[in-house]
Amino acid sequence: MDSEPGSSTTHLSWGNVGLAFSFILLDGFLSTTFGLGVGSSLITAAVRCVVQLSVVALILQKVFETNNPWAVAGMAFLLNLMGTAETVVNKSKKRYDYMFPSVLVGMLGSTIPVSIIGVRFAMDVDPFWKPEQYIPIVGMLCGATISGIVVSVTYVLKELYDNRDKVEMYLAFGASRFEACKPIARDALRLALTPNINQMSVIGIIAIPGMMTGAILGGSSVEQAARLQMVIMFMISSCTALSSIVTTILALGVVVDAEHRVRTDRIDTREHAVWRARNWAVSQLVGGVKGIAAWIAAGLRRIAGKREEEPRTSEGSERERLLG
Template sequence: LSWQNVGIAATLLGFNVLLSLWLGLGLSTSLIVAAVRCVVQLTVLGMVLKQIFLTQNPVYIFGMTLVLGVLAAFEVTYWRSKRRFPWMFHGTLAAIMGSALMVALFGNAYSLNMSPAYTATKFIPTIGMLFGNCMIGVSIGMGSVMDSLDTHRDRVEAMLCYGATRWEVTQPVVVEALRTALLPTITNMSITGLISIPGVMTGWILGGADVLQAARYQQIILFMISASTASSTLFAVVFCAFTLVDGSPKLRLDRLIFRK
């Protein structure tokens, strides 16, 4: 494929721009910026990955993993969230990196039969998908915790006044946040193969792989995504809840910083 092919596909975005201008959505500039970012980011990523795949150096592989994890945590903390709190970036990074790394190494070693488990051609694309889904789950989960504690602050403070423990106050909030955050992943698994053909399977088929092998690979990836999203979201929402309800225990909504 050439840049001409990419340019032809990009003309399809004209409909989105015209729709935004016609209905006054105010999204035309954001759409163009997003499209430019998409092209630049994927081009740079392709150039970097090409060199990493050629060298198969573990230092470069895990260095790339760290960069992707930091970018995911930064996206959640400073772009997706309207509010943040002290150490939110660090907690998000630990949640996403820890969960995705463990699941990726386990899945590559035992499900995908890769040796070593960090073989660049499989490990980096896999952990990239895990980071993307963890990022969505963590963002939704922490947003739910902050919204819930803010909306029900009177009830939370009343429970604390009557002697409720930190966990007794935060448990319903954590449970609801997890339920909300994991619903997209569950929905995605339930419709895969029935309504939609997912990206990984599509890529394998377009690359000429056996269809059944592509289906099994997609199943493995979906199960890895589900596990990493659940574990990262659990860590993140508990971290968020315990930051906003301290060990006293006391509700600390004053720790929330609103994005300007």
Template sequence: MGQVLDSVFKAKNPVLVMLMTFTLIFLSSCETVYNKSDWSLGGMKKELTFPSVFLSTAFSTILIGVLGTRFAMNEHHFWRPELFIPTVGLLLGITAGGMAVGISSCLTKVGQQSDQIETYLSFGASRWEAGKTVAIEAIRVAMLPTINQMSVIGLITIPGAMSGQILGGGSIMNAVRYQQIITFMVSATTSLGVLSVVYYCIHHLIDTKHRLRPERVHQYKANVFRDIKFLFVGVYSELFQRQEDLVDENTPLIR
């Protein structure tokens, strides 16, 4: 990582910065899905956990990273590698854990409260009304470490970003301001990521016809080889089915 970052920092190319950013997001998503989550979301021919986590991580990290470095840190060239890449790394380090807790909590609660959810649905509740209690509890559990950390930063503990700048001989007040910005950026990124991934879970567990789909929840770690297999099978099935539909459309009804 040090050798790669050294080359990227020296190049000062925004394309390389974005490529490095997406690489970090991809690795963070892999860590969240394949190492930290004991539950998986998917169907017979597709795996939904990794796409939902990757999209949620990319959206929250890039949005908050750009807004924070451009406006909160007041950097016109926010894409500078020595600023943007370490900031993204700090955001991903905490967001990955929160999203893993959110996924596991959401999928576990759906299994435990399936009778309650089905009762709500049978009485005419929408899927968002039926899954509201599950979503609130999953978001609360996932955000609890971040909220607890915010309550002690600067009063009880001196966090890493602030300590690093102080030990490096930087101004204490600048280190404090930088840590405040990073803390709020981490909280915003984690909340957006957790909200997005919980939304994906509820969206796929309760379909558009307001039916609970517990068969889409699997109590095993996601596997990269299984995901690759699902990807190729899904693409092949889609192409094969499309060819069959074209043949059926071109076949005359009366010969």
């Protein structure tokens, strides 16, 4: 019997997920065989994917059942907050002062307006905050903006930290910080937008994207699925551009101050404080375990030594008694 439009045609179990996970194990085996050094990262990312999607599924189910606009708003903010943390803590090798709030502002300032306007008018959903439609859209926009922000900010910080003499030369000849940083900002934004441009250029001819595939599998017509994918791609491109522009300007404004000085002291090249704290905790834990193991080993040696001395003492006492 044919399924109705919009109904799911497949029912997946954890066995299906485990079978798909075997593909990741194959990739990890190939990485180990050829010495690529990405096997552990691949497995860790796959495990995170399973855990995170399972938790999100539980949370979204509750949000969908409540059908409350405040719950939807809280979920949208949480997605942006988690995306900001992922960008600052995990994805960025270099960071600048006040990076977390500036990235959060860039993400919220792009994903929320674009998602509201896009869902309400481009997708013709009323009210726009319907959780089963609005939250997945915000999630996709957050995921796309992370890549753009990481690329643009990474390029800006690299240029200002490694090639600061170029900017300082412009500043020394009387250029404003806007004029001196304009080439860096232009190249950073070009790099951030290039993946989206390449993706849109091959969609439909070479690649069938995930949203269109999901809509088709869910029972929608191919024509409607294609139009939905067009809307989503345009929203993603807009979000990526807006968030990259905002974070690039804020990063340049922090590192190049109002007195037209390149402040590399505001760039942190160390691991994030979260990972430094984790490494310290692990080292303390390992040191404590080693200390306890050494203490136990010393105690066992003392006990073994006493047991060896007892037969010798009793044997000497017996000899003295017989000779006496």
